[in-house]
Amino acid sequence: MADFFRYPFMVNALIVGVLIAVCCALLGVVLVLKRYSMIGDGLSHVGFGALSIAAVLNISSPLYLSLPVVVLAAFFLLRITENSKINADAAIAVISSSALAIGVFIASINGTNINLQQYMFGSILSVGKSDIIISVILAVFVIAMYFLFYNKIFAITFDENFATATGIRTGFYNTVISLLTAVTIVVGMRMLGTLLISAMIIFPALTSMRLCKRFVTVILTSVVVSVFCVLSGLFTSFTFTDVPVGATIVIFNLAVFLIFLLISALHKLFTRKNKE
Amino acid sequence: MAILKVTDLKLGYNGTTVIDNLSFSVGEGDYLCIVGENGTGKTTLIKGILGLVTPFGGSVEYSDGLCRNHIGYLSQQQKLTKDFPASVSEIVMSGFLNNRLLAFSYSKKEREEALRIMKRVGVDSLCNKSFAELSGGQQQRVLLARALCAARKLILLDEPTSALDPLATADFYSIVKALSKEGMAVIMVSHDITSAVRNATHILHLSPDSYFFGTTHQYMHSPLGRRLLMPDCPCDVCAHNTEGKVQNNG
Numbered sequence: 095m096a097d098f099f100r101y102p103f104m105v106n107a108l109i110v111g112v113l114i115a116v117c118c119a120l121l122g123v124v125l126v127l128k129r130y131s132m133i134g135d136g137l138s139h140v141g142f143g144a145l146s147i148a149a150v151l152n153i154s155s156p157l158y159l160s161l162p163v164v165v166l167a168a169f170f171l172l173r174i175t176e177n178s179k180i181n182a183d184a185a186i187a188v189i190s191s192s193a194l195a196i197g198v199f200i201a202s203i204n205g206t207n208i209n210l211q212q213y214m215f216g217s218i219l220s221v222g223k224s225d226i227i228i229s230v231i232l233a234v235f236v237i238a239m240y241f242l243f244y245n246k247i248f249a250i251t252f253d254e255n256f257a258t259a260t261g262i263r264t265g266f267y268n269t270v271i272s273l274l275t276a277v278t279i280v281v282g283m284r285m286l287g288t289l290l291i292s293a294m295i296i297f298p299a300l301t302s303m304r305l306c307k308r309f310v311t312v313i314l315t316s317v318v319v320s321v322f323c324v325l326s327g328l329f330t331s332f333t334f335t336d337v338p339v340g341a342t343i344v345i346f347n348l349a350v351f352l353i354f355l356l357i358s359a360l361h362k363l364f365t366r367k368n369k370e
Numbered sequence: 371m372a373i374l375k376v377t378d379l380k381l382g383y384n385g386t387t388v389i390d391n392l393s394f395s396v397g398e399g400d401y402l403c404i405v406g407e408n409g410t411g412k413t414t415l416i417k418g419i420l421g422l423v424t425p426f427g428g429s430v431e432y433s434d435g436l437c438r439n440h441i442g443y444l445s446q447q448q449k450l451t452k453d454f455p456a457s458v459s460e461i462v463m464s465g466f467l468n469n470r471l472l473a474f475s476y477s478k479k480e481r482e483e484a485l486r487i488m489k490r491v492g493v494d495s496l497c498n499k500s501f502a503e504l505s506g507g508q509q510q511r512v513l514l515a516r517a518l519c520a521a522r523k524l525i526l527l528d529e530p531t532s533a534l535d536p537l538a539t540a541d542f543y544s545i546v547k548a549l550s551k552e553g554m555a556v557i558m559v560s561h562d563i564t565s566a567v568r569n570a571t572h573i574l575h576l577s578p579d580s581y582f583f584g585t586t587h588q589y590m591h592s593p594l595g596r597r598l599l600m601p602d603c604p605c606d607v608c609a610h611n612t613e614g615k616v617q618n619n620g
Contacts, residue, residue, distance in 0.1 A: 253445075256520075259422060260520045261441070303455055306455055307502070
């Protein structure tokens with residue numbers, strides 16, 4: 095364990111990992127409950143496309159390109175989901191696979207200097223100073239927002255029409271949430287990988303909803319689950335050097351989800367027996 | 371004095387106009403029932419009043435101190451997440467949010483008010499239960515309680531009794547009537563025309579190509595109202611009587 099902190103890149107990964115875990119868990123609860131689960135997936139694929147283009151253009155820090163592109167995509171995806179005429183899930187799937195295809199295409203044309211595998215499945219080594227700075231700022235924003243506007247976020251998530259009708263500025267909050275989601279995904283996907291980052295958004299919320307029946311407990315449990323899985327994943331992939339960190343974190347998430355599911359099933363069985 | 375004024379309103383959805391040239395106004399303490407056949411734009415009109423749908427033309431004006439955050443709303447179909455993790459009291463109290471900028475927690479006064487409203491609607495015993503575990507009718511009452519928390523001057527109810535049993539429906543109408551007596555303006559979409567006529571002060575009847583707006587008394591003697599209120603009374607005496615009344619009043 096002491097070895098762990100001797101490597102600066104591990105410490106960087108730890109800081110960014112925990113902060114991203116907290117952001118993913120907080121935003122994930124709202125996104126999952128609002129049926130926007132797939133937005134995370136769509137955005138990460140757009141991020142992948144942007145990273146490939148950044149690499150081709152030889153931009154020193156790929157974040158400069160991928161961040162604005164993904165933020166724009168987030169606004170666009172939000173508009174689609176608000177517009178009932180277009181089928182939101184189909185639109186997200188189309189954008190998602192198109193961006194992935196463009197990314198792979200460009201990366202292949204350009205030859206060997208892009209490590210496709212690294213983008214797809216993430217790497218701890220890609221975490222740099224700029225990621226730390228961005229993730230600290232991001233986490234401060236996300237936590238502050240949930241702390242200050244908890245009740246409004248609850249109202250908008252529960253029933254957006256009612257919130258709008260009674261004078262809450264839902265458009266503003268939706269925009270802020272999608273902006274923060276975009277930044278979270280861009281920072282998180284380099285460590286966890288394009289294909290796996292959306293699991294970080296969906297799993298903690300889904301897991302905690304198995305057992306918690308109140309909004310506030312769902313949020314808090316999600317954060318704990320998310321941070322636990324990231325830490326376990328990091329330590330495991332450090333111990334077994336060949337294991338990619340993103341996949342390990344997702345496997346831990348799956349395991350915790352199954353445990354929660356089992357407990358909830360047992361609980362239901364038990365209360366039913368008690369009633370009889 | 372009118373708190374809501376609708377002028378030459380043109381509304382629709384997906385590019386189709388369903389309401390054209392509609393004008394009416396609602397004053398403090400008015401109880402307006404919106405009736406009409408399916409597809410005549412009752413729900414669209416409610417959404418237009420609330421600003422959830424942008425009108426194609428005309429205007430909806432709030433006046434005399436009515437603001438958005440004085441309005442309570444109970445919608446027709448709840449497309450809410452089935453397993454949403456929330457307690458009943460949490461949902462009811464979210465109705466108060468329109469009145470504050472920051473909301474860490476609710477004040478003692480608001481908690482007491484919420485409890486009073488929950489008692490009035492008959493959901494106070496459920497207050498710590500999970501919303502997802504309630505029946506459809508119970509959920510409807512919880513949402514009514516939330517609408518009452520939000521409403522200070524105007525409450526809009528879109529087919530509020532569709533999920534309620536007859537007893538709860540009667541309770542519901544008496545609550546709404548009491549509210550309107552206390553000075554709250556009520557706009558309610560309803561298919562229950564007899565209750566509408568019994569309780570409301572004004573009726574807005576939407577038909578595919580025209581509409582009626584007036585007091586309940588005027589409505590009962592209008593051709594539209596007579597047709598609906600006396601549908602199964604074909605006898606000559608009745609027909610003559612209603613004709614007579616119209617002539618007397620007209």
